[in-house]
Amino acid sequence: MSDIVTIESLRKSFGQHEILKGIDLTVRRGEVVVVIGGSGSGKSTCLRCINRLEEPTSGKITVAGTDVTDRKVDLNRVRQNIGMVFQGINLYPHMSALDNVALALRKVKKLGRREAQERGRMHLAQVGLAERVNHYPGQLSGGQQQRVGIARALALEPQVMLFDEPTSGLDPELVGEVQNVMVKTRDAGMTMVIVTHEMQFAREVGDRIVFMDQGVILDSGTPDEILVRPRHKRIQDFLSRLN
Amino acid sequence: MDQILYYFFNWPLISPYLPEILQGFLVTLEMAVLTVVAGTVLGLLLAVVRAYGIRPLNWLLVVYVDIFRALPQLVIIVLAFFALPAFGIVIDPMPATVLALSLVLSAFAEEIFWAGIAAVPRGQWEAGRSSGLTFTQTLFWIVLPQTVRISIPPLTNRALGITKGTTLGSIIAVPELLNVSSNIQSNIANPTALTAGAVLFCLVFFPFVYLTRALERRYAPKR
Numbered sequence: 001m002s003d004i005v006t007i008e009s010l011r012k013s014f015g016q017h018e019i020l021k022g023i024d025l026t027v028r029r030g031e032v033v034v035v036i037g038g039s040g041s042g043k044s045t046c047l048r049c050i051n052r053l054e055e056p057t058s059g060k061i062t063v064a065g066t067d068v069t070d071r072k073v074d075l076n077r078v079r080q081n082i083g084m085v086f087q088g089i090n091l092y093p094h095m096s097a098l099d100n101v102a103l104a105l106r107k108v109k110k111l112g113r114r115e116a117q118e119r120g121r122m123h124l125a126q127v128g129l130a131e132r133v134n135h136y137p138g139q140l141s142g143g144q145q146q147r148v149g150i151a152r153a154l155a156l157e158p159q160v161m162l163f164d165e166p167t168s169g170l171d172p173e174l175v176g177e178v179q180n181v182m183v184k185t186r187d188a189g190m191t192m193v194i195v196t197h198e199m200q201f202a203r204e205v206g207d208r209i210v211f212m213d214q215g216v217i218l219d220s221g222t223p224d225e226i227l228v229r230p231r232h233k234r235i236q237d238f239l240s241r242l243n
Numbered sequence: 244m245d246q247i248l249y250y251f252f253n254w255p256l257i258s259p260y261l262p263e264i265l266q267g268f269l270v271t272l273e274m275a276v277l278t279v280v281a282g283t284v285l286g287l288l289l290a291v292v293r294a295y296g297i298r299p300l301n302w303l304l305v306v307y308v309d310i311f312r313a314l315p316q317l318v319i320i321v322l323a324f325f326a327l328p329a330f331g332i333v334i335d336p337m338p339a340t341v342l343a344l345s346l347v348l349s350a351f352a353e354e355i356f357w358a359g360i361a362a363v364p365r366g367q368w369e370a371g372r373s374s375g376l377t378f379t380q381t382l383f384w385i386v387l388p389q390t391v392r393i394s395i396p397p398l399t400n401r402a403l404g405i406t407k408g409t410t411l412g413s414i415i416a417v418p419e420l421l422n423v424s425s426n427i428q429s430n431i432a433n434p435t436a437l438t439a440g441a442v443l444f445c446l447v448f449f450p451f452v453y454l455t456r457a458l459e460r461r462y463a464p465k466r
Binding site: 010012051054076078079080082083084086088090091092093094103106108152153156 | 364369370375377380
């Protein structure tokens with residue numbers, strides 16, 4: 001398998017405060033990497049550097065062969081290749097579910113109205129929302145909203161999907177439906193990087209678990225290696241605190 | 244009671260003047276519409292320019308906004324009418340008043356729209372930009388539609404307040420409703436003319452209030 005995301009010595013500071021202290025991470029095509037760690041460990045910041053929602057202070061990030069950190073790179077083009085799903089969901093409240101999905105198809109992919117809507121419907125159907133295409137975000141449950149969020153990102157047919165704590169803002173009974181969609185997305189062969197606090201889900205969906213602590217990657221390995229038989233005392237403590 | 248009727252509701256006395264009052268009504272209506280449209284559009288334009296964050300341009304913008312919010316409307320009207328000719332720009336009293344009021348409204352509207360833009364959550368920008376939309380596309384398709392919804396109530400208030408300033412045009416002899424009414428009042432020595440004027444003012448502004456309320460409902464977030 002080829003590498004699709006490579007992160008080399010990534011550093012990020014907010015003012016005096018260094019959040020990321022040299023991250024090296026490679027994601028292979030079709031791989032699902034789950035990033036876990038305590039709050040403030042830098043996992044979200046790291047994820048957001050990949051599509052440059054955060055500006056890296058130094059280091060190099062390559063996505064599908066393109067140097068994302070290059071000053072001259074066409075960011076809007078790069079971002080079409082990187083789908084993102086947010087903790088805050090961030091659906092456009094003034095648009096129907098279908099228009100949420102179709103907007104970038106029309107404006108970025110330059111599809112015609114009919115074609116964009118057709119593709120939007122298809123992607124909404126894939127997340128189980130064929131009956132909700134004309135609903136506005138305010139008329140949908142949190143779980144349904146996040147599924148629209150996933151459909152919106154998938155519709156651009158990106159090469160990698162980034163999930164930034166996609167279920168953290170949801171009521172517990174709505175978490176499952178979103179996770180099911182994510183599992184389906186993995187099974188379709190999508191490359192995914194997921195930041196989450198749901199350890200059970202991490203184990204279930206992840207090919208590889210990355211544990212971040214205080215701005216560095218403390219350890220990474222299979223779900224078994226990290227979550228079942230962790231070598232590091234720090235990870236053991238972290239996991240036992242969750243249970 | 245008879246006194247009140249005689250002085251304020253003396254219809255026989257002012258009925259010959261009704262066409263004249265109606266003329267004033269039309270002038271006020273025209274000025275109000277022009278001011279609201281020009282002021283709002285210009286204000287939105289300025290807020291959009293400000294969103295791009297071009298430093299020197301934004302400094303100029305802030306100066307513009309502060310000046311037109313600080314100066315009394317009357318002063319600006321007088322300046323537009325008496326000072327512009329010194330620069331070779333001669334305009335009639337009516338357009339001078341509309342120009343002055345539009346500038347004032349645009350300054351307030353800019354601040355209202357700007358606050359609206361700032362009130363749209365950062366996540367909306369991030370969602371747009373992360374899907375490959377440009378800054379401009381995100382601004383126009385995602386942020387501004389939400390901004391306009393947020394801005395309509397405060398904007399309505401401000402627009403009403405400022406369009407009432409059309410009466411200040413009487414100072415440079417704009418034949419608007421208040422000017423006409425008070426002239427008639429002097430001629431017939433009876434304030435019923437003002438009553439008629441007041442009724443017509445309500446006729447200008449009530450539909451405006453209802454229109455904006457309908458807009459508020461129309462653009463309220465869908466639930």
